[in-house]
Amino acid sequence: MVVWLTQGATVIGGASLGSMTSDWVIVGTGDFNGDGFADILWYNANAGPQIVVWLTNGTSVTGVGSRFAPGSPWTVAGTGDFNGDGMTDILWYNTSSGEVLIWLMDVASVIGSGVPGSVTTDWVIVGTGDFNGDGMSDILWRNATTGQLVIWLINGSTVIGGGSPGSAAADWAVEQTGDYNGDRTSDILWRNTTTGQVLIWFINGTLTSGGGSPGSATIDWQIQAMNAD
Numbered sequence: 600m601v602v603w604l605t606q607g608a609t610v611i612g613g614a615s616l617g618s619m620t621s622d623w624v625i626v627g628t629g630d631f632n633g634d635g636f637a638d639i640l641w642y643n644a645n646a647g648p649q650i651v652v653w654l655t656n657g658t659s660v661t662g663v664g665s666r667f668a669p670g671s672p673w674t675v676a677g678t679g680d681f682n683g684d685g686m687t688d689i690l691w692y693n694t695s696s697g698e699v700l701i702w703l704m705d706v707a708s709v710i711g712s713g714v715p716g717s718v719t720t721d722w723v724i725v726g727t728g729d730f731n732g733d734g735m736s737d738i739l740w741r742n743a744t745t746g747q748l749v750i751w752l753i754n755g756s757t758v759i760g761g762g763s764p765g766s767a768a769a770d771w772a773v774e775q776t777g778d779y780n781g782d783r784t785s786d787i788l789w790r791n792t793t794t795g796q797v798l799i800w801f802i803n804g805t806l807t808s809g810g811g812s813p814g815s816a817t818i819d820w821q822i823q824a825m826n827a828d
Contacts, residue, residue: 600615601616604657604658613658616655616660619641622643626640631654631687631704631707638652640652640678647668649666650689650707651664651665652706672695673692674691675690677724679728681753682703682735682756683733688702689702690702697718699714700714701715711755721742721743722740722741724739724740726775726787727739735755738750746767746769750805762804764805764807770791770792770793771792771798773787774789774790786799787800791815797813
């Protein structure tokens with residue numbers, strides 16, 4: 600694994616952090632120890648199953664933590680700071696029952712957990728983000744049949760509110776979430792899988808407050824990452 604440190608569109612440094620065997624998969628990134636640096640979350644479905652957190656500082660691994668994890672049909676559906684303590688947590692989804700589980704984390708230690716609810720299996724988690732600006736991550740759902748979006752507003756492992764900002768046709772896919780207009784609430788970035796058009800919905804709580812299209816790219820281009828801070 601190699602990390603490129605960038606400034607704008609310029610690579611200003613980089614290094615190899617190390618490697619893992621091919622049965623380990625990166626399932627998320629986040630600040631798992633609250634030091635202000637992004638860390639790496641690995642998952643191995645065969646070894647336990649097990650999660651491993653690599654704590655990083657620029658181009659170095661400064662620590663490693665691990666613990667056993669739920670097995671199939673549980674999958675890592677996202678990461679975020681769901682309790683506002685400055686450390687990234689893990690969101691699990693049961694693809695068979697539709698149940699959701701949140702692990703509140705300190706590095707690789709679970710310091711709390713809870714089940715905020717469950718849904719029918721035609722609902723899929725498509726993102727996390729702080730949609731109401733309370734400093735805690737929320738859950739973004741999409742219905743695979745109707746295209747409707749629903750936001751669960753989360754405090755720890757409890758749903759404190761929710762609503763639907765709208766829906767979109769099947770050829771529109773949710774690509775990312777992030778704060779694109781600087782109002783300290785996460786927004787939704789869409790991409791049309793047929794035309795390549797990009798569309799942003801500005802979100803306030805569970806409502807769409809505006810939006811627009813910054814442009815298009817041919818479909819051989821893929822959005823891999825974003826920075827919308």
